[in-house]
Structure formats: C-alpha cells, structure tokens
Amino acid sequence: MARVTIVGGSGYIGGELLRLLLGHPEVEVAAVTSARLAGRRVDGAHPNLRGLTDLTFADPDKLDECDALFLATPHKETMGRMAGFLKLAPRVFDLSADFRLRDPALYRRYYGLPHEAADLLPEFAYGLPELHRDRLRTADRIAVPGCMATAAILALHPLAAAGLVEPEVTIDARTGSSGSGASAGSENLHAERSGAMRVFAPTRHRHEAEIGQETGLSARMSATGVEAVRGVQVVCRARLAPGADERAVRSAFRAAYAEEPFVRVVAQKRGLYRLPEPKILSGSNFCDVGFAVDDDEPAGGAGRAVVLVAALDNLVKGGAGNAVQCMNIRYGWPERAGLTFAGLHPN
Incomplete structure (x- = not known):
C-alpha cells in the first residue's frame, strides 16, 4: 500500500486525483493540501466525494513525508517549489506544465519567462505511457502531459513514427470550461461562456511545444473554448507522404494501439459516433x-489530405487519470487499477 499526498487538491484536477485515488486498491491518501481551505473538509470543495472520505485539507507548508506526491499546482510556480517537493517523497508526479519540455529555451518561448530549475528538466520522464512506458517503469520524477497535447500526440504519433505524414500539421483543438480550472476569471462566467465558441489561442498555444517535442512534427495549433464542461477534441490536418493511403493509415493505428489499454481506434464509415466524441468519454481514462x-x-505527386481526430476527458486521460496510469506502471501494478470507469452514454 502506497501512501500518497495531493498538493493543490481544491481544484478540478486535484478533485479528480482524489476521486480516482480513493478508489484505488493499492493506495492510501495520506493528505490533500489547500492553502486557502486548510482545516476544512475536502468534500466541501468536492461534493461528489461525500460519504467517501473524512479528510480535511492540510496546510501545504506542514506536510509529512510520503511514498508519492501528486502536484496539481500552478504552471510557472511549481518549478520554484520543486526542490522542496522532492524532499517529501521518492516519487513525484507533476501535473503542472513546468517539467514537460526538455529544452529550457522552448519553455521560455512558450511560457514567457526563464525556467527556474532547468537543471532538473532531464530528470523528468514525459508521462505518456503509450510512448514512454519503458522509461516510466523506473522513473521517479514524471511530468504528466497537457490535455490537448495528449490528444494530439496520440492522434499524430502512429503516422509520424511510420513516416506516413508530411512534417507540417495544423491542429484545431476544442475544450470544455473545466480546462480553465476552478479559479478561472470572468471570461468563464456562465453568462460569458454559455453558447460561446471562443477562440482563446489563435496561434502558438503552449501545448504546441509538447506536440512538436513528442512527434517530431512542425505543429501549428489553435484552441477554442466550447460550451461543454468536460472534454477535449482535436482535429489535426496534414498531408500523407506520397504513395500512402487509407489502408496504410489504418494499419499504422492498429499496430500502434492494438495492445494499449486506454486508446481505442474509432474510424467508421457511418454511425452517430463514427469518429471520436468527448461526450461519451466523460469520467473515463x-x-x-x-x-x-x-x-x-x-x-x-502530392500526398492525400488526412484528417486525424482524437477525444478524451481533459480531467482524466488529459490529467489525473493519466497520472494514475503512470503511477500504476511505476509501481508494477495492473495498468487499469483505479481506472476502470467506462464513461457515460447517454450523457
């Protein structure tokens, strides 16, 4: 049994971590922190957990050591606190963006400030099991990917790895309001968000850097906020390499994901859900x-046009669930442990 602590547990990602870890057969949640809510019950912030736990939020400055630390802390702040976090647990799963990029210059370009702990970047494994499972089996410091980055990488990687796609790709990402976090500003008030399809990142969204790093492609990405609460869908447009066709594309996807427990190839000719749809993935990994x-x-002689689509729950496979999957791999537990929820239909 591993004793784990969630740092930054009052937000949506922290709540999903707690939901998943409370039901995990190999985990005991030792503490959940919130500077703002210290001393209050966690089910006040996460009412879906009523009756499942009596935990109260702990002061983040008064934590005991544990076996594993999950960081649901803000981007740009986590790097300055990482040295202290590493003293609390032998294994750290970081859900902020601060240790996802290997190149500190790339971090500065996309986040607008120098990296405060660049010397630690090589120590973090990129926490995407479908690409880095072997390294994750022995990694003690894991950077969990961004939600839209996860979807786009999983859509693009089979073709990139097989040399079936030209290097220039464009990505149109759509995300629900929970992707902005529990403390989002006035732009995410219901009156402003309801009915809207707002392009909030017309160019150079920060996840673009992760996609390029992990696929080797030159990615150009825009992002739009839609009315849904949960869910991410990405639509990637590219050209196939000359001579490549639909059969080659389907074979590449089947070869890449035939044994993957949490990636499903959905590319049918007809039907209401013939392509990936985030609505039916809510709560699933x-x-x-x-x-x-x-x-x-x-x-x-130009290659055919190809459109790649991926969908996931931004709080689960796009965040907390992926972190738990990485933990399962690191500890040698069944990869589906704590992650068996299938999603809802209708929803």
Missing part, C-alpha cells in the same frame, strides 16, 4: 483516435 483520408489523389 480512454482516448479515442480516428481518421479520414481524402479519396482523391492530388495531381503533381
């Missing part, structure tokens, strides 16, 4: 990926 290839072969 699945990422569905799919594709459509243009039937017309362009003139001049």
